[in-house]
Structures are given as C-alpha cells and as structure tokens.
Amino acid sequence: MKSSLRTALVSATAAVVFASSVWVLGAAQEQEGGAAPAGRGGGRGGRGRQAGPAQPTPRLADGTVNFGRVPGEKGVWGVPYITNMGMQLVGDDGQPIPEIAKARADQAAAAAAARGAAGGGRAAGGGGGGRGRGGSKSEPWMPWMPWSAAMYDYNSKNESKYDPEGYCLPPGGPRMMATPYQMEILQMPEHNRIVMIFEGATHVWREIYLDGRKFPEGDQLNPTYLGYSIGHYDGKDTLVVENTGFNENSWLDYFGHPHTDKMFVTERWTRPNKQTLHYQATVNDPGAYTKPFTIAWDVPWRDGVELPEYICQENNRYLNRLEDDLGQPIFGPRPQPGVKPGSGTR
Amino acid sequence: MRTKFAVVIAGIALLASTRPIVAHHSFSAEFDANKPFKMTGQVTKVEWMNPHTFFYIDVKDEKTGKVTNWAMEMGSPNGLMRAGWTRNTMKVGDKVTVEGSLAKDGSPTGNARAVTMAESGQRLFAASSQGNTQ
Numbered sequence: 001m002k003s004s005l006r007t008a009l010v011s012a013t014a015a016v017v018f019a020s021s022v023w024v025l026g027a028a029q030e031q032e033g034g035a036a037p038a039g040r041g042g043g044r045g046g047r048g049r050q051a052g053p054a055q056p057t058p059r060l061a062d063g064t065v066n067f068g069r070v071p072g073e074k075g076v077w078g079v080p081y082i083t084n085m086g087m088q089l090v091g092d093d094g095q096p097i098p099e100i101a102k103a104r105a106d107q108a109a110a111a112a113a114a115r116g117a118a119g120g121g122r123a124a125g126g127g128g129g130g131r132g133r134g135g136s137k138s139e140p141w142m143p144w145m146p147w148s149a150a151m152y153d154y155n156s157k158n159e160s161k162y163d164p165e166g167y168c169l170p171p172g173g174p175r176m177m178a179t180p181y182q183m184e185i186l187q188m189p190e191h192n193r194i195v196m197i198f199e200g201a202t203h204v205w206r207e208i209y210l211d212g213r214k215f216p217e218g219d220q221l222n223p224t225y226l227g228y229s230i231g232h233y234d235g236k237d238t239l240v241v242e243n244t245g246f247n248e249n250s251w252l253d254y255f256g257h258p259h260t261d262k263m264f265v266t267e268r269w270t271r272p273n274k275q276t277l278h279y280q281a282t283v284n285d286p287g288a289y290t291k292p293f294t295i296a297w298d299v300p301w302r303d304g305v306e307l308p309e310y311i312c313q314e315n316n317r318y319l320n321r322l323e324d325d326l327g328q329p330i331f332g333p334r335p336q337p338g339v340k341p342g343s344g345t346r
Numbered sequence: 347m348r349t350k351f352a353v354v355i356a357g358i359a360l361l362a363s364t365r366p367i368v369a370h371h372s373f374s375a376e377f378d379a380n381k382p383f384k385m386t387g388q389v390t391k392v393e394w395m396n397p398h399t400f401f402y403i404d405v406k407d408e409k410t411g412k413v414t415n416w417a418m419e420m421g422s423p424n425g426l427m428r429a430g431w432t433r434n435t436m437k438v439g440d441k442v443t444v445e446g447s448l449a450k451d452g453s454p455t456g457n458a459r460a461v462t463m464a465e466s467g468q469r470l471f472a473a474s475s476q477g478n479t480q
Binding site: 158159160161163165166168181199254308309310311312313314315316317318321 | 370371372374375376393395396397398400419422424427451455
C-alpha cells in the first residue's frame with residue numbers, strides 16, 4: 001500500500017545516503033541532547049558572543065548595573081539553549097556541584113571515546129537517539145519526589161514529545177532564560193519596573209515590579225505561565241527577582257523537569273562585564289521537589305543586534321503531526337471508522 | 347576554486363555566528379538522527395513561516411520513476427536569516443539538494459540541516475532544530 005511504498009523509498013534513500021556520504025552527526029547531536037549545557041565562562045554556543053577582552057559593566061546614572069543597552073548602541077541578549085536544568089545545579093560558591101562536575105567530565109570522556117571509536121565519523125546516538133536521556137536515575141542529586149521522578153522518566157523516554165514549547169506555549173520561570181532566541185531588558189528606573197521582551201518563547205514580554213509592592217494574596221494571585229515578579233536591587237550590582245503565581249502548564253526545561261503551582265523562584269542577576277549577564281535561580285517547589293535547588297548560567301550579549309519578530313503560532317505543523325502514545329492525533333479530529341481521512345497536513 | 351574556498355569560509359563564519367540553533371519542538375520525537383539523507387529534487391512550494399519554514403520538493407525515484415513530494419522542515423525565518431537566507435533564496439522550480447534526517451514515522455518528511463542550490467552551488471545551513479551540519 002501507500003505506506004509500503006513510502007517505506008521502500010525511505011529505505012532506498014537511506015541506503016544511497018549510507019553508501020555515498022560521510023555524515024558527521026556526533027557534535028550536532030550532542031548540541032541538542034544537552035550533554036554539555038552552556039555554562040560558565042560566557043556560555044558555550046551563545047550566538048555571536050563577543051570576542052575580545054571584557055568591557056566594563058554599563059551603569060545607570062546612579063551607578064546601578066545597567067542590564068540593557070548603552071545609550072546610542074544596539075544589542076540584545078543571546079539566550080543560550082539550556083536543555084537540562086538538572087545539569088546546571090550550583091552550590092553556595094556558584095560553581096557546579098561536585099557530582100555534576102564529575103558527570104560532565106565523564107560525559108566528555110565518553111563522547112571523545114565514541115568519536116575515536118567511530119574514526120572521527122559518526123559518533124554518539126548509538127542508543128537509539130537517547131543521547132544522554134537517562135531519566136531521573138541519571139540525576140541522583142535532584143531532590144525528586146516519586147511523582148516528579150516518574151514524570152521526568154516519562155518525558156525522558158518519549159524524548160520530550162509533549163513539551164509545551166513544541167505547542168508554542170510559553171516557558172515559565174527559569175526556562176525563559178534558557179530558550180535559545182534573543183531577549184532585551186528594558187530597565188526603566190523612572191517607572192520602578194523592568195520589562196523583558198523575548199523574540200522566541202512565543203514572543204512574550206515579562207514585567208518585573210520594583211515599586212516595593214507585595215505579591216497579591218489568595219485568589220488575587222492568578223496562576224500564569226510567567227508568574228508574578230517583584231524585584232529589588234541588592235547593592236549596585238545585583239538584581240533580585242522573586243517570582244510566584246505560576247500555573248502548571250510549563251516545564252522547567254526541554255528535558256521535562258516538572259513543576260507545580262507551588263513553585264517559588266528567586267533569581268539573582270548580575271552583569272560582571274558588558275558582554276555577560278550571569279543568571280542564577282533558586283527553585284523552591286515543595287510540590288515537586290523535596291528541597292530547593294539553585295541553577296546558574298551565563299547569557300552572552302550580542303552587540304549591534306535588534307529583536308526581530310517571531311510568531312510561533314503562525315504555522316506550527318508539529319501540532320498537526322503530533323500523535324499520542326496510542327498513535328492517535330492529539331489535536332484535531334480523530335479518524336472515524338469508515339470515513340476516509342483528508343489530505344492531512346500537506 | 348577560489349569561489350568554493352570562499353563559500354567554505356563563509357560557511358564556517360556562519361556556523362560560528364549562528365550557534366546554538368533555534369529550537370522549537372522536540373527533534374528526536376519526530377526525526378531520527380540515525381537516518382540521515384541526502385536527496386535532490388525540484389521545489390514545489392515554500393512556506394516561509396514560523397515556527398518552522400517548510401519547503402516541498404518532488405523527488406524522482408531513479409529505479410521506479412515514481413515522483414514523491416517530500417516535506418522538508420527548516421528553522422524559523424529569523425534563524426534562517428541569521429544563517430544567510432532570505433525569503434527569496436529558494437523559489438518554486440529551483441533544483442536543490444537537501445541533507446538532513448528522516449522522519450521516524452516513515453512519511454516523506456525530513457528535517458533539513460543544509461540545502462545546496464543547484465544553480466549557484468551555494469550551500470546554506472537550515473537553522474534546523476537538530477543543529478548545523480558540520
């Protein structure tokens with residue numbers, strides 16, 4: 001039938017490819033697999049990160065750190081692709097916890113060995129595309145609850161098939177700073193607020209109130225994707241932002257660490273030099289994790305760039321193609337017995 | 347020769363400036379990195395749209411003569427522009443060679459990572475959710 005024809009064509013094409021092309025996949029796979037997430041020292045993979053020596057931290061008129069542009073210049077933050085928050089945990093010293101430092105070293109060694117074994121050609125990916133997706137057991141340092149571990153295992157097994165971002169829904173909490181598009185921070189001291197605008201992540205904005213207000217109480221705190229953010233400066237160098245009021249429709253990261261509406265996130269932002277925003281977030285979610293944990297990474301500055309428009313919902317064919325675990329479409333009508341399916345998505 | 351060299355240099359420069367690639371949905375839920383392909387066909391349609399640009403090519407099976415219309419997914423227009431594309435880089439009727447990964451479901455769908463324009467020989471990275479061909 002039609003499917004067997006397709007299979008034949010696919011097989012034929014694959015055979016031709018295997019016979020004729022040298023295909024270097026290893027490095028690219030690792031990139032998305034997140035085995036070596038962006039981290040200290042400028043964040044690997046920050047698009048267009050600035051070359052040359054570090055420039056002084058820009059400051060506002062009163063000496064407070066400026067998280068935006070120097071007047072007269074262009075530039076945006078190139079948010080890195082952090083696929084796995086579970087590999088970004090830091091200790092009180094701001095450095096990766098020892099278990100993660102060791103795990104990274106082991107992964108790097110294994111990747112190098114795999115590349116060597118493959119003669120510099122195809123490497124990694126041997127585990128059926130698992131690419132380091134070891135589930136909750138591979139992150140024993142995470143303060144799992146049984147349900148959050150099980151949920152994470154499921155997301156790991158199905159390779160993040162049901163990631164809400166794939167549906168063009170916004171990330172929530174720290175994932176805003178881990179979704180690899182560009183972002184700008186509009187610091188408005190005269191208004192006691194900060195607005196962040198994001199190219200990606202469904203083209204959303206985020207507002208942080210610095211006017212000394214408290215969180216709304218009870219049902220007045222309406223759960224949202226991005227939560228409710230209030231901030232204050234800790235000295236001249238650090239912005240502290242407290243966030244709560246999250247809904248449960250987002251994941252903490254691409255790998256699928258879950259969270260609940262009990263999540264409280266405390267962020268600390270610094271700009272050690274003009275080219276670097278250092279981001280640190282303590283996630284306290286007693287609904288999903290037995291104790292708080294702190295994650296951190298750098299966001300590189302991209303000089304001379306302005307934000308383009310990006311509307312994720314425009315033509316998201318992923319929704320049309322997505323099927324559940326039983327092979328049924330998740331969105332749109334399900335096939336009815338005796339009714340010939342339409343032409344589909346193409 | 348000199349042109350080819352320049353293209354390679356440009357490619358490396360692009361590679362350095364465009365990482366990491368833009369990610370929208372789970373690559374591995376849909377596509378199989380262990381099923382790479384390289385195929386040539388004629389463009390029948392281009393959807394220069396978010397979150398992924400799609401184009402469609404007619405590919406002829408040399409053995410059977412059967413023509414199949416393949417859907418090819420690339421990155422977002424923004425990602426593609428950062429990689430050197432414009433909305434008019436690829437037009438209906440163009441002959442292109444596509445490198446990428448096949449869909450897991452066996453449908454004629456691919457995730458394109460690099461596209462070579464037959465007429466100009468220009469090879470462009472596709473801002474794929476899998477990453478650039480290196």
